[in-house]
Amino acid sequence: MKSAVETLNPTRVRLTVEVPFEELKASLDAAYKKINQQVTVKGFRKGKIPARVIDQRFGRGAVLEEAVNDALPKLYTEAVNEADVNPLGQPEVDITELKDGELLAFTAEVDIRPAIEIPDYSGIEVTVDAVEVTDEDVEKSVEQLRERFASTSPVERAAAEGDVVTIDLEAKVDGEVLPDGVATGVQYTIGSGELLEGIDDAVTGLEAGGEATFTSTLKGGSAEGKEAEVTVKVTQVAARELPELDDEFAQMASEFDTLDELKADSRKRLENMKQYDQATQAQERVLDELLKLVEVPIPEKLLEDEVNTRKHNLEHHQLGQMGLTLEKYLELQGKTVEEFDAETQEQAVKGIKTQFILDELVSKEKLNVNQDELTEHLMRRAASSGMSPDQFAQAVVEGNQVPMLVGEVARGKALALVVEAAKVVDTDGEPVVLDDDEDETAETAEASAEAGDDAEAKADEKSEEKSEA
Template sequence: MKISVRNLEPTKVKLTVTVDPEEFDPYLDQARKEIAKQVNIPGFRKGHVPGAIIDQRIGFAAVAGEAVNAGVPDLYSKALEEKKIRPMAQPEIDVQEVPESAKDETKLKFVATVERRPDIELPDLAGMEIDVPKAEISDDDVNKRLDALRQRFGTLVGVDRPATKGDFANIDLDAQIDGESVDSQEGVSYELGSATMLDGLDEALEGLSAGEETSFEGTLEAGDHQGEKAMIKVKVNSVKAEELPDLDDEFAQEASEYDTLDELKADIRKSCERDAEARQATDARDAFLAKLQEGLEIPVPKGVKADATAEHLKGLTADSDKATAEQKKEAEESAEKELRDQIVLDALAEKMEVQVSQADVTNFLASIAQQYGMDPSQFINAIVSNGQLGSAVQEVGRSKGLLAGMRAVTFKSEGKELDLSAFLGSEEEAEESESVEAASAAAAVADELSAE
């Protein structure tokens, strides 16, 4: 197989692959066998028709078409591996030449254009030190959690006064455009100051008492008239204030397993400390990735970036066509950072010679299924049948590469070395996993089961 590579862009290549007959013949033979299973030819048992008869009766063009469909993806993968090209998107493939008969010496030739991962040289990890902010908590952190716990045990009590921030108002809403009602809701409970409904509602309700009403202009955020200006009429049915329990031992006994308020506070402080340590580990990860990218030029594939930007934009606005310039900029910047991080993590996984096991992938997919409340077995089967197992293997590889890389460097905070083993695990645990070949073998079995 002859492979020529032409760089179109720093992150885009065109591969021209010319396949020798002896490499293409096995795909032709397999195509003949598959066709023989599907046709009835007098004088031959189904599935036992000689290849020459298949060529004669069915036509070599049909055989070659089947062989190309099966062989080109396989040959393309081999070409990528030989030329050390790491694709980041699906290729555009153009089959240019195919033999027209069994005796035709024309070689199969196809061109594949694909966006690729750029080649980057990561810094040496040996001796690398990274500073991370100290994991600190304050009395305010403890008090905020204590207040949140009090709110869970709070009660709403009706008050005979104007509504203010923090109160809960029961309201009726009627949205009108050109004097015609287009949407209305009754008996809605709304917390003043939460800003969870229409813009301008908080300001309109402030100072109103039960039985009073007002109107304001706002932009509808849902329904058939989403995005349109409307006159919003709002009526206050009742106003309730939140009454919180006293902070004492009795509250501690009701809200927790502890007998005293001091014991409850001590437990909350420990929880805050654990969360602060987790945030510190996240800061360490971000600082590590930033350190790896220092001084590196990392070009991002244009097509991949455009697709990623579109996905990020969906998370910022319900209608991408109406996105603001600021939203588009935010989506583009987020997509570019995400892709740069992925490129670095893929390179890091290779540098650390990471291996992905069958158990790694299964556990990864099972954890995702649990997060979404799905049956793990059904979720994994769906991933396999949709051809997404490769992406899962890649994600696991990135995660393992990141952990291995972070274990190889030293993190410090205020001059003292940090112990992040609780978050990074140990090298011994990583070495216990099976090889990526085991994961691939499991994928092949799963593919067969899905097909059946």
């Protein structure tokens, strides 16, 4: 076999391949065997039809087509290895010449990983928010805990903001009560915004036994998105009572004996949260600066696939779970379709660039992932997915996703190198020392590079499907 590679642009090549006909013998034999199992010819046992009879009855062309389809994946892979290119996804193959008994020639155009030069990144400087916990932050945190331990008691007065009312609801559209438009005994905290728009104004001022009617857009159900006439009847008004902020409350709501100890613990927790946020912010900003330093050509087909994948996931998964259409989502966001498309493309480009750059760093720095690092990452991913480690590990193995997890950890280690080399200061001008948590950094790298993973995985799946076909 002879092959040559032609660079069409920084992200696409054309392979030209010529194969002597004798190299197709195994595929020709396989083609005759396959056809033998599929057809019946009078006078011959199934599977024992001579090749000359198959040629006469079904045509030599059918045999050649079957043989070429069988041989192409292997021939293409050999040409790719010989050319030393990193293909992305499914090639576009064109048979340019097929001479029976002489020669097979074909071309294959395919997207490739672009060659990337990583410049010196040791000069990266970023500024992050300072870690500052105020007395007001602590008081707010304790107040939220206090809210969780609030109790309610019925009152004989008009409902006001903050009260918990028990209500019955009936929704009508075009004068007809909806099949799923009746609910009784619903508890609602006035001012929480957890039910229909307009309900706060409707129930405020009502006593038990009072009712009101208002118009609202339904958020779900059979008439989702339609205007409905909603009748609400208050059956009970209850006032929320907060516990006193004292040592007794601290003992009830925590493991501490005094309110001062509870507040000190709240301050420490808030500091830890802000330090975590600061570290994440540093990683994201260092990554943004790294992306500015490196020129990365983006394969057009890979980008197109990723944009489509992002749109599909948003519209059919995330918004679907929220009961929103894309049109309603854009309306709530105050965005046009053109603005949404531009943002989606920008995010996809960033994701693909991130993966390419960090993967190049992994290769350049010869970073490896050991079993302990992979196991720790798997445990964290399992926890975030709500699955047990064993369940998550089984799903990863069955889905052939182990290489993907290894890639996530390796990219996290690559980003950690860059962050370690960068100068990070806070808004007060103080140097920031970050914990060397490579798995945490992997989460930042993973979130940014997720687009590239999804697009490449999808492209590779298509390539595998074609090879199997």
